[in-house]
Amino acid sequence: MSNSYPFPKDWQHPLEPPADYKRLRQEAPVCPVRLFNGNTAWLISRYQDVLAVLSDTRMVLDSTLPGFPHISASSAARQERTLPFFFRPDAEYRVQRAMLVQEFLPRRMEALRPRIQRTVDEALDAMLAGPHPVDLMAAFALPVAIRVICDLLGVPHDGAERLHVLSRTIGSRASSREEATAALAGLDDVFLALVEANLREPTDTLIGRVVSEQVATGKLSAPDAAAMFHALFYAGHGPPAYMFGLGTLALLLDPEQLARFRAMEDPAAITAAVQELLRFVNVSHLGRQRVATVDVTIGGQLIRAGEGILAQPDSANRDETVFEDPDRLDLQREVHRHFAFGHGIHLCTGRALSLIEFEVVFKTLFHRIPTLRLAVPPEEIRFKKDENLLGVHELPVTW
Ligand code: HEM
Numbered sequence: 001m002s003n004s005y006p007f008p009k010d011w012q013h014p015l016e017p018p019a020d021y022k023r024l025r026q027e028a029p030v031c032p033v034r035l036f037n038g039n040t041a042w043l044i045s046r047y048q049d050v051l052a053v054l055s056d057t058r059m060v061l062d063s064t065l066p067g068f069p070h071i072s073a074s075s076a077a078r079q080e081r082t083l084p085f086f087f088r089p090d091a092e093y094r095v096q097r098a099m100l101v102q103e104f105l106p107r108r109m110e111a112l113r114p115r116i117q118r119t120v121d122e123a124l125d126a127m128l129a130g131p132h133p134v135d136l137m138a139a140f141a142l143p144v145a146i147r148v149i150c151d152l153l154g155v156p157h158d159g160a161e162r163l164h165v166l167s168r169t170i171g172s173r174a175s176s177r178e179e180a181t182a183a184l185a186g187l188d189d190v191f192l193a194l195v196e197a198n199l200r201e202p203t204d205t206l207i208g209r210v211v212s213e214q215v216a217t218g219k220l221s222a223p224d225a226a227a228m229f230h231a232l233f234y235a236g237h238g239p240p241a242y243m244f245g246l247g248t249l250a251l252l253l254d255p256e257q258l259a260r261f262r263a264m265e266d267p268a269a270i271t272a273a274v275q276e277l278l279r280f281v282n283v284s285h286l287g288r289q290r291v292a293t294v295d296v297t298i299g300g301q302l303i304r305a306g307e308g309i310l311a312q313p314d315s316a317n318r319d320e321t322v323f324e325d326p327d328r329l330d331l332q333r334e335v336h337r338h339f340a341f342g343h344g345i346h347l348c349t350g351r352a353l354s355l356i357e358f359e360v361v362f363k364t365l366f367h368r369i370p371t372l373r374l375a376v377p378p379e380e381i382r383f384k385k386d387e388n389l390l391g392v393h394e395l396p397v398t399w
Contacts, residue, residue, distance in 0.1 A: 001123035005033040005043065005071065005310065006173075006286060014328065014383045014390070015250060015281060021045050021315035030301035033310065036173070037076065041069035041308035042289060042301070047319035050288075053311040054343040058271060059290040061346055063087035067291045069308030072173040072388065074180035082223040082328045084231035086346060096228060099214050100349060104230050109352040112152065116357055119147050120364050128368075133375035136288050137148050137245050140365075141395070145241035149233055152235040154205025155194065163187060174386040187234070191226040202306070206232075236350050239283050242360050242391035243354070247277045249381070249395060250329055251362070252374055257331050262366055264331075272380040274358040278340035280329045282314035285390045288342055313339035 007018035007082035024045040033043045044050050053059050062068070063079060064087070070076045075181055078087070085096035111386055117267070121236035127139040146160050154347075169175050169183035198211040199222075220228075249256040264270050287310025292303045303309065317338045318326040348354070366372060374381075377398040382393040 003031065003033045005035055005041070007033075009353070009385075010382060011334045011385065012379070014381075015246070015253075017282065017285065017314035017318055018226055018387055021312065021318070024065070024266065025315060026320060030299045032305070034363065035308075036071055036072055037070065039067075039069065039308065041067075041287075041310050042298070042303055043211060044298060044309060044311045045315040046299060047316040047322045050313065050339060051343065052298055052310040053290060053309055054288060054339070054346070056296065057090075057345055058296060059309055060090060061086055061288075061290060062089050063289070064089060064095070065291040065293075067306045067308045069287070069289050069291075069309075069310055071286060071289070072175070072180075073177040074170050074172065074175050074183075077180040078170075078184060081188065081288075082227040084227045086231070093367035094223065096220065099210060099220065099227075099235075103209070104251045104349050104352065105242070106352040109356055112148075112353070113356050114118050115151065116148055116156065116360050117364070118187065119144055119151070120360050123147075124364065124368055128349050133299075133396050136397045137241070137392060137396040140250075141241045141244035142237075144361065145237045145357070148240070148353075149236035151234070152206055152230060152353070153232060154198075154207040155202050155229075155233060159190070159384075163190060163233060164237065166388070168393045170234065171238060171388045172384075172386050173388065188223075188226050189234070192231040194229065195222045195225045205277050212222065214289060227256075235348075235354075238389055238391075239359050240350075240354050242389050243278070243281065243283045245392050245395045246281045246283060246390065247358065247362060248365065248372075248393070248397075249374075249378075250277060250281055252372070252397075253378060254329055256368070257329050260331050261362065262370075269332075270359050270363060271355060272333075272335045274355060274362065275335055275338065276284050276329065276331050277358070277362075279317045279323075279336075279338035281390070282317060282340060282389075286310075287312045288339075288346075313337075314341070368397045372397055373399065 007020045009018050030048040031043050032040050046051055065358055078159045085093050123140050152161050166183040166186045190302050194207055197213055198208045202208045202212045261273055290309040292305055292307050294305050296303050321328050341351040375398040384391045
């Protein structure tokens with residue numbers, strides 16, 4: 001087994017994590033891996049060890065530290081720009097994160113449900129009015145995810161497609177440093193212009209409120225605010241869109257589970273089913289990046305202060321000591337904590353919003369199109385093999 005990271009996936013079984021993880025969990029649960037730039041980091045593959053790393057604030061996401069485990073040229077290129085809050089040293093991180101807490105309260109997200117339902121219904125109306133087979137990603141998943149985040153942030157819909165294209169350049173491990181830098185600059189410019197526009201004339205949107213309360217009062221600089229909104233757009237549309245695609249694919253490939261899902265009426269059961277889909281699919285499948293700030297022992301292995309760590313969510317989410325029959329999608333599985341949204345202090349800001357999106361999307365899609373099916377054999381579906389997120393280029397469907 002080469003220890004070059006990321007480990008190769010078996011693209012014949014794209015929803016399965018790399019087979020090496022199973023062996024690592026048993027034989028080398030804390031194992032050194034080689035990164036794209038020749039640096040090394042510790043790969044953590046067992047559930048309990050991933051939990052220990054992500055729960056422990058002595059292991060930080062601060063990408064200004066030299067041992068930070070960059071996984072692509074694009075990730076390294078970001079270092080030269082204004083960093084979003086979650087990659088900052090702890091004290092700055094906490095101050096900026098607190099500025100967003102009010103904006104992502106679960107009850108505030110719940111209030112968006114009717115609007116999200118409308119967005120989903122309109123996208124399906126348009127898709128159903130057009131020809132089929134159709135690419136579900138282009139006709140439905142991407143437009144819905146982009147519209148939801150644009151409406152929340154206050155980003156004009158015109159031009160959002162370009163922001164998505166720039167985001168994909170940033171998210172690709174195949175992008176050169178120069179390509180990534182240009183894409184990062186393109187996004188920063190758009191969000192800086194939005195900050196300035198909201199300084200002149202505040203809007204009642206997330207960007208408008210944060211600009212009025214934090215930037216206009218001198219608590220947050222305009223470039224820091226632009227980096228924050230850029231990151232919210234980036235993290236807030238790609239993962240949900242890809243999950244709409246892969247969650248649909250996972251259900252279409254498993255008719256028994258799909259039948260169960262269709263029969264579900266109880267909102268709690270639907271939420272639990274969505275959580276199981278997240279555990280199983282792992283859209284955000286690369287290791288959670290951390291740096292040890294002191295010597296720590298994880299799974300019996302000493303990790304020195306300054307060393308990089310990759311806590312592997314897709315491996316932990318399939319850990320056989322925690323999940324019975326972990327490689328089976330079981331929508332009625334007893335709910336158990338998974339790492340699809342991370343864990344601990346950096347737990348995903350958008351998780352409540354995302355869960356609502358998934359509940360609405362999957363329920364509405366399979367309810368309104370009961371005969372939805374793949375339009376090509378599963379082996380012809382093209383996966384994005386170089387992206388940091390797991391996703392498909394297209395998902396051809398028909399009904
Ligand atoms: C399928 C949907 C999503 C998945 C799988 C996902 C996954 C994750 C994960 C794994 C982390 C933790 C990173 C770490 O610990 O190193 C994270 C953090 C984050 N996510 Fe998400 N995310 C999703 C949707 C969203 C949405 C919709 C937003 C914004 C509206 C968002 C914004 C963020 C932010 C800002 C952080 C950093 C939080 C912090 O460090 O305090 N995410 N996400």
